Every structure is written in structure tokens, then in C-alpha cells.
Amino acid sequence: MRKKLIRSIIVVLLVALSFGLPVLAEEHALALHGTPKYPADFTHFDYVNPDAPKGGTMRLANVAAATFDSLHPFILRGTPAQGLGLIYDSLTERSLDEAFTEYGLIAEQITVAPDNSAVRFKLRKAARFHDGVPITAADVQWTFETLREQGHPQYRAYYRDVERVEVLADDEVEFHFATTGNAELPMIIGQMPVLPKHYWAERDFSATTLTPPVGSGPYRVAEVDAGRRVVYERVEDYWAADHPVKRGRHNIDRISYDYYRDGTVALQALKAGEYDLRQENVARNWATAYDVPAVETGELLLEEIPHSQPAGMQGFFFNTRRAMFADPQVREAIGYAFDFEWTNENLFYGAYRRTQSYFENSELAATELPNEAEQALLAPFQDQLPPRVLTEVYQPPQTNGQGVRGNLRIAMRLLRDAGWEVQDGILTHADSGQTMDFEILLVSPSFERVVLPFQRNLERLGAKVSVRTVDPTQYQNRMNDFDFDMTVHVAPQSLSPGNEQRDFWSCEAAEISGSRNVAGVCDPVIDELIERIIDAPDRESLITRTRALDRVLQWGFYAVPNWYIDQFRVAFWDRFGRPPANPPYGLALDTWWVDPEKAVER
Template identity: 75%
Template sequence: MLSFDAVRLTLRAIALGSLIGMGEALAAEAEHALALHGEPRYGPGFEHFDYVNPQAPKGGTLKLANVAALTFDSLHPFILRGTAAEGMGRVFDTLTVQSLDEPFTQYGLIARSIEVADDHSSVRFNLRDTARFHDGEPITADDVAWTFRRLREDGHPRYRAYYADVDRVEVIDPLTVEFHFATTDNAELPLILGQLPVLPAHDWAERDFTATTLTPPLGSGPYRVASVEQGRRIVYERVDDYWAADLPVNRGRYNFDRISYDYYRDGTVALQALKAGEYHLRRENVARNWATAYDTPAVESGLLKRVEIPHDRPAGMQGFFFNTRRAVFADPAVREALAYAFDFEWTNENLFYGAYDRTRSYFQNSELAATGLPSEAELELLEPYRDQLPERVFTEAYAPPDTTDGSRRANLRRALALLRDAGWAVRDGTLTHTESGQPMAFEILLVSPSFERVVLPFKRNLERLGAEVSVRTVDPTQYQNRMEAFDFDMTVHVAPQSLSPGNEQRDFWSCEAAEITGSRNVAGVCDPVIDELVTAVIDAPDREALVTRTRALDRVLQWHFYAIPNWYIDRFRLAYWDRFGRPADNPPYGLALDSWWVDPERAARVDDR
């Protein structure tokens, strides 16, 4: 017979063996990557992304420009206050990193592996023991948990909406952190938590997380801040002993020793600076410049390149956004009517050299866009809300007004008819509400004087309808403050989108976000059906369902007329000095500039021009 101690030791060994077995089972289920739907493109043993050159040489400098009236006053990109410098994302590593040749797949970076609970109630990140901050301190689960809490409690308000379905974070051990969810239907949560930038808790111990700062932050990414001239210039230097340089997700990337951003308030000055060689590469967003401003000897000789790189990224919605918090824009019929005053065809031909296509979807340039009539699957989703939705959601394909047949006068007549039906009439030349007697008067808020040439013809058409319209261009600080407080009537805005919409849709369209200062619900959308459709998008169980649910959401947004659609382009327009090498193929879902490198021979030829 075994002694008591022997029995106890035997039972302990059995229990330990069981735990080891459980650990091995968990490890077997741990994944190197997570795809929102389907399987990751790259397997566990992949060596590098297909769109990079793993042999790309390191060295040299990439000089870029930030062309914006609003310069930077902070190096803290995670709070509402201040304007962070361009490129700060290069300083901070995240738990996982997204590939650019898949709709939405995250691969382990700080996280060695990811474990999603079978019932989707939690996700566990197992950290690499080699992960380090720039001061040599290890990245731990405590840092992850601390970062999550700080972002949700003290960070930009959008984090609260983004992480709304996370119940709590738990530190399992120094290299294991687990997030527990308030719902089991949100398949995107593990992936968006993987996007969490991990900040060093020890570096913030004596600092106020809510305050702006120009002190270079401690990070763990491929670059650190080398020098700062507030509002004028920031320079990043590649970290020589970057802990993740040899990971498959980073091979062939981050090849420049230094990356700098010079700030320009005036786009014309910035363009001339490029042509003078003051910086190296420019994404050209002005159609007139692309068509007329590059007729130079450097372009003719091939030293200054002009290339168009097609992409499949969703364009989102750029448009004249109504602030529906304002009584004048509370009625969808009024918003629909005013859309007839914008003549895109004239604008595109006379101002943009025919460079653009008309936007008609909030998910333009993707399979997520609602086109044609609703599918059977969409109808099944929308039918329970029929009494709460415009009938046209079910019976018509949305299309913004156009003037391809020269129907400018007809469009204005149509606008007046809609306005009359909505209770407005022209009295003594002024569009007036028939019950309140209030004139239709509103302001279009701008931050860039260059957009005035687009807005002023629109303003003239609105005035032909009898509206009293003013256009106000304000300085960047005032513009930012007013937008964050939703202190505007109408403005030009872009609502960007991804191929895998999810939790961020709450920040765009939910009733809750409409009341949160600084949220991205610029239009003030607050509709119970839209709230439920957003939840349906977030809870989509597979890609097919995601596409169907997003199209349904898009269709409802279209027929509520929250914006007058502008335009989009499905390619990157780049002008750059021929000093770089780059992979033969750019990935479809982004501009992989971090895979470029300096070619010494080409650079010497440019420098000797």
C-alpha cells in the first residue's frame, strides 16, 4: 500500500500531467494569424509578404511633405487634444500587423500567437519574450493591459466606441494577456484588439496621459523620433537594434535609415518644393496639378517620375455632409432636395479635367457597395424594418442627381418641388418655411481655401433656389475645434472605410457617437434601424453575411441623404524623384511605401542633375 505522501505525489503528478496536456492543447489551437473570414493567405512558416523584396538594402533617407493648414503641436497621437505629428505610428508596435494583400488578416507581431475561445467569448495573446521597448525593457502583459485601460478611459473618445464590446482585460502571466468580451457575436473583436499599440507603462508612470507633449515618446517600433521643429519638421530614424527586424512580417520593410516630414501650409508652395528637390515623393491629390503642373524638364528626362498605381481600397464617402443636429437639415426631404444643386459633371469637367468618378456609396470602390436593387438576402434583413424605412430602400437603386443630359435647370426645378412638399416656399426671393416663417440660411464650413472653387458654384445654385448660403474658411485650429464640437451646418468631409467594416461603424453612425465630442459621426446620424444594422455588420458570422449586411446598411444611409456625394479615384497618383527601388507589384489594399528602398545609383544620378 502506498503511503499518504506517495499517494499525494502521485495525484500531483497526474494533475500536473493533465495541466501540461491542456497547455499543449491550447498551444495546438494557438494561431500565428487571424483572418476575419476564411483562412490567412500566409501559413505559419511564411518568410515574408509577397509584395516586399526581402533582399531590399537598408540605408538612405526618404523626405516627405505634409501639406495641411493645420501643423502639429504634439507627439501624442492617442488623445483628442492637440494635433499629432505625421508618421508617429512608426514609433509604436502593435500586438499584430495587417497584411495589404488580404481584406482583413492580422499576423502576430508583439504577439507570438493568438487564441480565440471556441465560443468567441475571449481572445488571448501570447507575447514574444524577445519584444522590447527602445530602452531595452521587455514588453509585458501588464503593458498591454495598462495601454488598453488608458486608451479606453483617457484616450481619444473613439476608443470607447471601438472597444465597447470588451468587458475586461486580464493578465494571465507576464507574457499572456486575455480580453474578455461582453458579447460572443463580434467576430472582429480579436482582430481589432490585435491592432492595439502597446505603450510602456513605466514611461508614463509620472506623466499625464491626457496632456499633449513634444517630448519624444518611448516606443517599440521600427523608428524613433530623431528631431522635432514644432509645426515645421519631424525626423524619424530607424532603430538599429529593432527587436522585430527579422520577423517574417517585417522582412523587406522599413528600409530607410531616416524619414522626414516637412510641413507646408500652401499646396502650391509644396508642389514647387518637390520640383526643386526639397523632398522626394508626393501623393498628388489635386487633379489640376496632375494634368498641368508637371510639364518640366525633370519629368521629360525621367528623373522626376509620375506614376499611377491602381488599388482596390474602398473609397468611402467624400461629400458635403449635413449636420442633422441643425433643425434646417433635420428633414431628409430637404437634404435630398439640396443635392440637386450640386453639379458634379460640370465640376469634374471644368475643374478636375475629367479625372474623377462620382461617388454614390458609403463603401465606394468595393464589393460592399449597395448597387442595383436589394438582393433577396438584403430584403430578408431589411423587411422587419419596412415601416421605419423609406419605401425606395426596397424598390429603387440609389443614384445621386446628375446633369449628363444637360438638365441643370430640370434639377433645380426638381429641388424646388421637393422643398415645396417639405413645407418650403419662395417668398420675395427667399426660401422660407411656410409654418415657422424662418428663411433657409446656413453656412458651409471649410478649412482649405482651395475648395472654395468647388463650393462657390454650388453656393450659386443653392441661392437660385432661394437659400441664404455663406461660405466660411477658417484657420485649422478653429476648424478642428468646431468639428469636434459639431459646431457647423454643412462641411466637406470624408468618411473612410475598410474592406472589413466592423466596430468602427458605431463611431460613424450610432446614436451614442452622435453625442460624443470628437466622434466621427459628423452628420449626427441617430436612427434605431441604423443602430441595429451597424450591430448586424459587427456580428456578421462570415464574409457573405458581412457583404450582405454592409450593403443593407449602405442602402439605408444612401436613402437618408446624410451627404451630397462628391467624387473618388481608384488609383494612387505619385510624383517622386527617381532615387528609389520598389517591388514590381504593389498590394491591392494599400500603398506599401515601407517596402521601397534607396537605389544608390539612381539617387546619385538625381543628385547630380
């Protein structure tokens, strides 16, 4: 027994030496903080029906983009079709009933160095692309290097802390990190879709394409009607169909997305049975537009499904690259012209709550005065921060719903203090002579009814404001180039913020076309807080550091906060089955199935 033990120890040490790192522990899953919920021998996620029947179709609609011109979602050019994520698998798969835990998918084993200087993935021998070619470590390496060098600019920021990637064997690949403090980095690499190196060998990765690409996921592209419709079909011999993270999911044979240029037409099409399911994002529609016989008979179902997802920040975002919006006092003043209470009561039927935080609807939100840990974190930056960051809880301006006259008086005082005065009926800066003349850029006509009262209030201050709604392609191009003054934007968040915060708020991202730093935020304190979040060693410190970042963003007035809701509003025809409970961190449509007793082929 003693000799066997010694031999085992020697084997482990030899493996460690070959790895070039301290002794490591192989894992089936990674949790950012804490331990994974599901053990290594789990058979399926709790929120699925492992015996769900396969078959049928689910017809969906896309209104947000209105068109598409590419099946290549990994580059800045073009507008990719919706649903392309269905055709790709990644090294790991996230569960929707844990804050941030990933389980091996393409990766059979995940090995993280004790000092977090590297992560190794051992690939499953069964993993295959749709053309039958095995997925290898060379594909993983090529994918990473190609995304970072030729992919969307966001990948360069996202993978910045990866120093190099090394192929150790056909089924083993290792990522070496430039820093050991980024605990999220192994999980970020795990999320990376793996693309087929052999497929792209004779193709231009930087070009858009409407040729269905080769993937490895549960679906493949079956039909494409450019700009109008895309159809995905379930891969019958999908390599991971019985994998624990996939069992009970991807039950529907065909999923289609029809594109509509007009939201009203799309809503009428649902009620006419032209497609099957719609997630309703317009409160007025939810309150008034579904008074139809099919709802009364129970054929068309309306459900409000609660969730615990962070809401992030939806708001009227300023482009602080514009000189008129460079002063936070000006941005604060403009916020007083938006009457949320009136808007919510008269336009939204009281459906929403006012957003206060960039991490709304989560424990990460700064909704109270900073505790000792936050104060200690922010103390070194005290001279660089507005005093209110440490002494007041941020609250967006409020009204009684009867008008904003009082708030406009406050706004005018702030503007005068910032050097603005009304000259010939328009706000003008006393020193530069610049006028307060700007455009609010929209992509959805449904937002015009919200923006027009805001516009009128701004004009009462002396601002000259225009509202322009453009088509999705033009909108995306202008956003990529930061060619706007103010726009409606959503900065989404997760329960485990990390590297993506660089893309949202860093000085580096502010200069990168296509980044998600829409507002052009560039503040050395924010840059430092982002790095502190990335380096957070545990959940408690992550919460503290995120709340500190939230406070600095709140008091920077980079957006006029809008609203949020903590439930999914879903309208769907009664032809589907689904598990009894939806997971807290997503609308798990991929766990639904077509009920053969209810469905009628259409």
C-alpha cells in the first residue's frame, strides 16, 4: 500500500512538472465564488425536463434589427442574423440557476493553476463539428487568436489579460495569463465559442457572408432568405445531445426568425398566428393590445415570469465626447427634464420602476450610504471624486407626476452655474458661444412617444433638441462610430461583473470603434475600480468594489436613468410544454418543447 501511494505521488508530481505549474486539481466545473451546485456525476440541470419530447417547430419574430445581411456574428462588419448562437458550442456551458458557474461542454476537464496563472482544457474526444471533423486543441487556439486579431474589437479588450495559448496535445490546450489576479479569466475563456479552423482556412474571416457556416452546436442553418427570414434545424446526430448540460434542452426540431420592420405589424402577426411566441417589451401593448378572442379562449396565453436577473442601466445616454456634454453638471441638469412618474403613469400603465443603479435589481447596486469597506476603497480617490459619492445616496430626480416645473428651475440653476444662459431663446455657453443644440438618436419608433415629452421639457430650458429615428443598419453604424449626441441604450449586467466592465466604461474602450462604452466614459478612478473588480478575491469584495464603481458612475451622470421590470412578459400560442419552474437567471426557452397533443402543424 505504501509503495502504491508513493508511486501515485510521483505520477502526480511528474504531471505537474510537465505542466510547468504547481500541482493542479482537475474540475468538471468552475464557479467564480463558492462551489458548483451540480456534482461531477450530475445528469441534467434541475430546471429542465430530461424526458422532454423532440420535434415540431417554434416560429419567432425579430423587430429590433428589422433586417440582417450576415451569418457571421464575430466581426464588426454587417448585421448578423438572430439565433446564430444556436450553431456554436463553447468549451463550457453556464447554468441559469447559479450566479456564475460553468460546466464543461467541449472541455471534459478544466484545470486552473493554484495561483490562477493559467487554465488547461482537456477536450472531449466525442466533440465534433457538423461536418464530422473532431474538435481539437488547434481549433481552440486558432479561434482565440483569430477572434483577438480579426474579430470584433470587443474581443481584444475582453481577452487582454491572456498572454498566450499553447497546444499541448490534440485534445489539450492551455491559456497563460498576464496577471494572476483575474479570477474570472478561466471562465471567460470557457465561454469562447470554438470555430472550425479547417472551414475558415480558405475563407476571409473579416468578410460578411450569407453562406451557412459550419458549427458544432445543437442547430445548423437550414434556410436563409436574406434580410427576411432565417431557419435553424436541430442536428439529429448532435454530439452533445446526451451531455448533462444539454439533456432536456434544444427539444424543437425547427426554429425560425421572421423579420418585421414595424412593431405594430409584428404584434398583429402574432395575434393572427403567423408566429408562436413574443416577449413583450412595450407596456402599453401588454396592457391594451391583447384583448382578442384567442386570449379569452386560452389559445393565446399571456404570462408574467419573474426573474432575478440584474437589470443593468437603460437610459438616455450622453455622448460625453461631445463638448456640450463633457461637464457632468450639464448632464445632471438635463436629467431634471425627464418626468419618469408622469411617463410611467400615462404611457406605461404604472408597469415599471425607476432605475437607480447601473447594477439594478441585484445586491451589487449602491442603494445605501457606503459602508466602511467602500469608504476605505474610495478614500485614496477622494480628491478626484465628487463629495456626494461618499456622503449621499444617488436618487434620480422625482416629480409628483403633475409636471416638472420645479425640476426645471433646479436644472436652470445648474446650467447657469456651469456657464450656460439663454440668449435669443436658446441655451448658449457664455465663454465658448456654443449653443445647446443636439439630436436624440432612436432605432425604434415606439420610443418616440417617450422621448417627445422629454424633448419638450428640454426646449423649455432653452435647448434646441431634435429626435431622429433611423433604420437598424444605419443606427448600428452610427453607434459603432459614436456618431450621436444622445441615444437610448441598455448597459446589461450580470451577477458577476468582471472583464466586460472594461468594454463598458474604460478609457481604452472609449476610443475603440464598436465598443460598448457608448457614453465615452474616461475616468482614471473608474479604470482603477474596474481592475479592482476583476481582481476581487471573493464574493464579499466583489460586491464592495462593484458598489463603489456604481456610485462613481451614478454621480458621473453619464445617463438619464429610465426604468426596469423584474419579470419576462411572454405571449405565446398554447402549443408548447415547459418545465414547472423557470430558472432565476434567464428565460430558458431552450427547455420548452412542442406538446404533440396541443400542436397543430402549420
